Amino acid sequence: MSEAESPALRLRLRPPGHRVSRKAIGHWATSAGAGWLVLIAGQAVALSMVDDPPSWLSVTLVLCCVFALLHLLVMPLWRYRVHRWEVTGEAVYTQSGWLKQEWRIAPISRIQTVDVERGPLEQLFGLSRITVTTASAAGALRISGLDHDRAVALADELTRTTQAVPGDAT
Structure with a gap:
């Protein structure tokens, strides 16, 4: 790979490594x-x-x-078998859906905001969802069905990681 290629070109669509919480079922x-x-x-x-x-x-x-x-x-x-997520030092990977499935990659350098959300039913089950807003026209990445504590830790990790990456996420 030449030095002229950006890190985003090295990212490959692949199945993410982590499942959501079993409570999501x-x-x-x-x-x-x-x-x-x-x-x-x-x-x-x-x-x-x-x-x-x-x-x-x-x-x-x-x-x-x-x-x-x-x-x-x-x-x-x-849905539990399909929904997956993973965060590396280079990107956020998501896979979601059940009839219509979607795989997404967002380079860390493109992340603009990270939000943790939980509706009343999610609170009842101890779950949260993370929304990762990027500079992409395809829209934000969402990871639904995370254990609340894991979602908060993931938001913290993503915030620290994106702050360490130079650039303005555009």
């Missing part, structure tokens, strides 16, 4: 289950309030129950 299942519950409850209420409900309403209720069960059994475990 419960978080994803609970979050998806809440959505399914609203849909199924709405149909059940509609069925119970009508004297002569149309047959299609019963069919959609049964289908929603079947799809909800399949979704809740498959999606959280699948």
Whole structure:
């Protein structure tokens, strides 16, 4: 490799080395289950309030129950197997998704901000997500499903690492 090549050219897309917290499985299942519950409850209420409900309403209720069960059994475990992250001295690597999967690399020199976020459901499960904002048009990198203490330590590590890299992240 010639000296003219930038460090970013040496980075290769590869599977990141760390999985998210196992608690993310419960978080994803609970979050998806809440959505399914609203849909199924709405149909059940509609069925119970009508004297002569149309047959299609019963069919959609049964289908929603079947799809909800399949979704809740498959999606959280699948996402857990896919979601990965890694931070090296050169870059942040992420892999996420379940049907549509995304792999991203952000060179440390391009990082502008690092945020730790946690919604109410994430707090209940002791989880957080990290958002790494870069100078990329593709947008920020997100690592969801991290144990809260690990997320705080990772944010500290990224902050120290980016401060040590010269340049203005543009």
